[in-house]
Amino acid sequence: MESSGALATEGIGSSALIFLGTGCSSAVPNAMCLIQPSDPPCRVCSQSLVLPPDQNPNYRCNTSLLIDYCQGDGKHNYILIDVGKNFREQVVRWFTFHKIPHLDSIILTHEHADAVLGLDDVRAVQPFSPTNDIDPTTVFLSQHSMESISEKFPYLIKKKLKEGQEVRRVAQFDWKIIEVSCEKPFVASGLQFIPLPVMHGEDYVSLGFLFGEKCKVAYVSDVSRFPTTTEYVISKSGAGQLDLLILDTLYRHGSHNTHFCFPQTLEAIKRICPKRALLIGMTHEFDHHKDNEFLSEWSRREGIPVQLARDGLRLPVDL
Ligand SMILES: [Zn+2]
Ligand SMILES: [Zn+2]
Secondary structure, three states: OOOOOOEOOOOOOOOEEEEEEOEOOOOEOOHHHHHOOOOOOOHHHHHHHOOOHHHOOOOEOEOEEEEEEEOOOOOEEEEEEOOOOOHHHHHHHHHHHOOOOOOOEEEOOOOOHHHHOOHHHHHHHOOOOOOOOOOOEEEEEOHHHHHHHHHHOHHHOOOOOOOOOOOOOOOOEEEEEOOOOOOOOEEEOOEEEEEEEEEOOOOOEEEEEEEOOOOOEEEEOOOOEOOHHHHHHHOOOOOOOOOEEEEEOOOOOOOOOOOOOHHHHHHHHHHHOOOOEEEEOEOOOOOHHHHHHHHHHHHHHHOOOEEEOOOOOEEEEOO
């Protein structure tokens, strides 16, 4: 079901969403399940020892989405949401598989390690220049994320060289601050995005994004609670029904202080009532085929198709 039910008929010149990563911050397989296996061993993680990643939907890199945005002129713009710890692996696997030749812009949800630590490696997908004389990639981020990145990566913030200092090749960025408000849309590579502030723990605001004119898509990767104003903007009973909701789910059971787990994710989907939903951010507690069978049942009962996404999934969508 995950590859059928596309939101657009695939053809030359169509836009698509490419799931570069659908896993939690420590990614799947969980390293401890491999180096200190339990008895019996973790079913999900031990699959990574016998199946190559591209045949293993339980192999999950840090959550990240690539929007292949194709406007009327047939030109493709590639917009990346989040650049986590696995960015380089995601490029090597999925940019090649889906023939992505470059990146046009980057949008950050927040400044946690699994959303930003790949920024250094963006150099690898930029043209080579020993003098750093290239067009920078625009990064859209909140003021809070900007301050954190200035501390994590001071060398990625452009400064004049001091006298006698050698030029070293680093990724080139043009940093653009966005407002943490549903009222303040911004445009990245020709596509409009509405920021969706959400609680990611009660002491922290992360951003989701709403985009697409023909098909309305909301992407919310790190959430423990929806503020009322944000939920209104993406709800069928509020500003209008989404065609697709891409939503966080960390553990299969229970709850967590900084993320939705499966029960809260399904509750939120019922309230928001999109035409369709795909889940991301999963730990090794989720077993792709088994839990998608459970979700097929749930979807029939509730009338909203929901499935776990998987790394490498490409979904044609009319933006
Ligand atoms: Zn495991
Ligand atoms: Zn986070």
